[in-house]
Amino acid sequence: MNCTQKCYFSLLFITLLFSESIFSQEWNWIYYADKTGSSFNPTEYFDIKAIERRINTGISLIDSSDFPINEQYIKIITENTDSSLYHSRWLNASAVLITKAQADYLKTLPFVKKIAPIAVFANPCQNEYDTTLSAIDKSILNKQLNNMEGSIFSSGQICGTGIRIAIFDTGFPFLNDIPVFEHLVKNKRIIKTYDFAKNKELVYDFNPHGTSVLSCITGKIGSIRLGLATDAEFLLARTETNREIAQEEVYWVAALEWADKNGAQIVNSSLGYTYHRYFPEEMDGKTSVVAQAAQIAARKGILIVNSMGNDGNNEWKVLATPADADSILSVGAVEAASMLHSNFSSFGPTADFRLKPNIVANGKVVAAGTKSLQTLSGTSFAAPLITGFAACVWQLFPHYSNMDIINEIQKSASLYPYFDYAHGYGIPKAGYFFGEKNPHPKESFQIEIQDQKIYLIFSSTQNFKGIGSNYLYFHLADENNKIIEYWVVELENTSQYQLPIEKIDDNQNIRVFFRGTMKTINKIDL
Amino acid sequence: MKSIKHISIVLAVMLFSAPIRAQKIVINEKTGSLFEQKNDFGPAQKRFKHLYLGYGLMLDNPNFQNIRLEAWRSNSITTGWRTQYKIWKFYSLGTDLFYNYSDFAIKQYDGKTFPDLEIHQKEKLSFHNAGTEIYQRITFFKRGKLMGTFLDAGIYGSYVFLSKYTEKDKFDEYNNNAKIRVITYRRLNYTENYQYGVHARLGFNKWAIASGYRLSNLLKNTNVCLPPIWFELQLGLHK
Helix, strand or coil: CCHHHHHHHHHHHHHHHHHHHCCCEEEEEEEECCCCCCCCCHHHHCCHHHHHHHHHCCCCCCCHHHCCCCHHHHHHHHHCCCEEEEEECCCCEEEEEEEHHHHHHHHCCCCEEEEEECCCCCECCCCCCECCCCHHHHHHHHHHHHCCCHHHHHHCCCCCCCCEEEEEECCCCCHHHCHHHHHHHHCCCEEEEEECCCCECCCCCCCCHHHHHHHHHHCEECCEECCCCCCCEEEEEECCCCCCHHHHHHHHHHHHHHHHHCCCCEEEECCEECCCCCCHHHCCCCCCHHHHHHHHHHHCCCEEEEECCCCCCCCCCECCECCCCCCCEEEEEECCCCCCECCCCCECCCCCCCCCCCEEEECEEEEECCCCEEEEECHHHHHHHHHHHHHHHHHHCCCCCHHHHHHHHHHHCCCCCCCECCCECCCCCHHHHHCCCCCCCCCCEEEEEECCEEEEEECCCCCCCCCCCCEEEEEEECCCCCEEEEEEEEECCCCEEECCHHHCCCCCEEEEEECCEEEEEEHHHC | CHHHHHHHHHHHHHHHHHHHHHEEEEEEEECCCCCCHHHHCCHHHHHCCEEEEEEEEECCCCCCCCCCECCCCCEEEEEEEEEEEEEECCEEEEEEEEEEEEEEEECCCCCCCCCCCCCCCEEEEEEEEEEEEEEEEEEECCCCCCCCEEEEEEEEEEEEEEEEEEEEEECCCCCCCCCEEEEEEECCCCECCEEEEEEEEEEECCEEEEEEEECCCCECCCCCCCCCEEEEEEEEECC
C-alpha cells in the first residue's frame, strides 16, 4: 500500500468519523411543554361518527389531548429542523429529523419539554404465504369462523353493520380487483384511506399483508365468509414500510389520531415491535410510544385489537408492543384442529404481569392473497377474526363502551373465568351474546382429598367428544394472582387425575378448569 | 410357544403404555423467569457482530539504540469482523478476524544499525498480515440499547503473508531525470511469518481506543527488535 492509497484510506476513515458523529441525522420526538394558545372546536374537527362514539360512551367532546399543537411552536421547530414527519396532538409532540447540534439548540427553547429518539427498527407480525388451497384448507376456512360460533351472528343478520373499523397495515394491493372485496367496493364502504409513509391517499399498493388482514374481517365470496364483519365500513391506513422502518411507530400514532378523527370505533393492528427496538422488560404498556397512544385511544372509546406477535417459538417469546397496552384486546393464536396454543403465537403476560393475550382465535386462516385465496398463518390473522367478531358484538349492543366490549368478549370466551398466558380467556363464542349457556355440563369434576393427595374425579369418563372436551387446564398462581406456571393435560379414557401437589407452596393456589367448570385448590385444603 | 411369548410382550407394552396415554401434558409454561432470561437479549445484541475499521500508530522506544521509529509515519490500518458472545450481563467473550497493514518508518540517524548503517531519505518496513484475536469484555454501567462502555483484554496472532522493505533516496548527482529513487524488496528473508501479542481496548458504543504489546519479534536471527507497543482508534460499523 503506497502513500496515496493510505491517504485515501485515511480520508475515508476521517469522512466516516465526521459523518457519523457530527452530521448524522436521527428521527426524534420533540415533546412540547404545553398547548398554550391553541383552541379547539370538536364539531369542526371530528367526523360525526367520532362525535357519536364519544356521546354514546360518555366521553367528553372537549379533551386537552385533542387540542392542536401551538402553531407557533410548530413553526419554530420546522424552521430549525431538516424534516418533520408528523405533529401529534395526543402526544403534544413532533417527529422530526435533526442533527445533534440541532437537538442541542432545540433543547434550549422554553417550550420544548424533552427530546426523545425514535429508535431504528420494527418488525411486522408477518408470516410467509402458502399458495396452495387444498381440501384441508377448506376445512381451515370452515373452522376460522365456526370456532367462534360465527354462524350465529350471520344467521341473525349481524354483520358489523354501521361499525367503522380502521386497519393499520403494510398496504392493500389489488383490493379493488379482488372478488373477496367486491361488496366493499360496490357499496362504497371504504370511507377513507391514507398512506402515512408516502403522505398521500393511495394505499392500494405495497405489501399484500393488509389485503389479507382485511379479508379476515370482511371478506366474502358469494355466501362463503372469510370474516364476520361483512357489512362494516373501513378506514385503511398504511403505516408499515419495507424501507423507512425508523418511522413506523410515528406512522402508527399518526394513523391512530387520524382514525379517531374520522370516527373509527375499532382499530385492527396486526403489527408489533420487538427486539429490534426494545427489551422484553419494556413490554409493559408504558414504554413504547405506540402503547402509550393505544391507551389514549382506549380512553377515547376506541377498541384496539392488536395481534400478540409471532415470536412464541423464538428466543424473544413474549408479546410485541403495542399488544402490551392496557385496555385493548390483544389476540393470540390457536391451532384450529386442537384449539390449543399455536407454537408461533407470542406468550403473555406483559412485563408488569397483566394478562395477555386477552383472547385467542384461529392462527391458520384462509385469506385473500393478491392472486388467489391462500392459507396463511400468524397472529396477524387471528386479530382480524376477533375484530370482525367485535364489530358484530358492537352492532348488537350499540350502547356498549369499548371496555364493555372487551369485558363481554372475554366473558364469552371458552375458558372464562379461567385464563392463562397462552390462551387468555380462550376463544370467544357468539352464542354468549344470544343468551346461550356454556355448552359443557357444570360440575364436570369433583375434588377428592385422600392421604395428602388430591384427585380430580370426572363424572363423564366416556364422553370426551368434541375438540377440547378432554383438556384439563391448570394454572398455579401466587397471592397476587400472578400465574407462576400453567399447563394443559389431555385426558384419554380416565376417570381421575392426581394433582401434582408438590407444585403448590404456601400462599399459592391452583385453578383447574375442565369443561366449563373452574375450581380453586389451596395448600390449606390439604 | 413362540407366539404366546409375543402376545405376552404386546400385552405388557399395552398395559404399561395406558397410564401414559391417559395423562398427556400438551402445554407447560413457567413464567417466573420469563423476563429475567431476556435481560441477555435486546437491541444491543444485533450490534454484537460487526465490521470495524482501525487506524493505529506505533510507539517509538527511545531506549532502543539500533532502531528508532518516526512518529506518525509509523502507522497501521486494520479492518476486521468482530463478534462477541455474552456470558453474563456484564461479561462477554469475543473474537475477531482481521486484516492489518503496518508501516514501521525507520528513523534515519547516525548509530542506527538496522537493517544497515546506510542513511536514506526515508526507509520503512511494511507488513501485510491477517489474523485473529480472542478477548474478554467487561461492560460497565448499563448498556441500554447500545454497546455501552466496555473494556476488552485479549491476545492476538497473525500470519504475515507479505513483508516489504522500502528505501527512498535522492540521486540528483547521478541522474538528472530521476530525482528520487525508490527501491522495494518484497518477501524479506529476515522477517518472521507469524506475530502474536496481548492487547486491551476501552470502548464506548461504536468507538474504541486499543493498545497492544507484541510479544514476538518480527525480525529473524537478530537481537534488534521493532518497538512492540501500538495504539489504535477503532470504529465499529454498526448503528
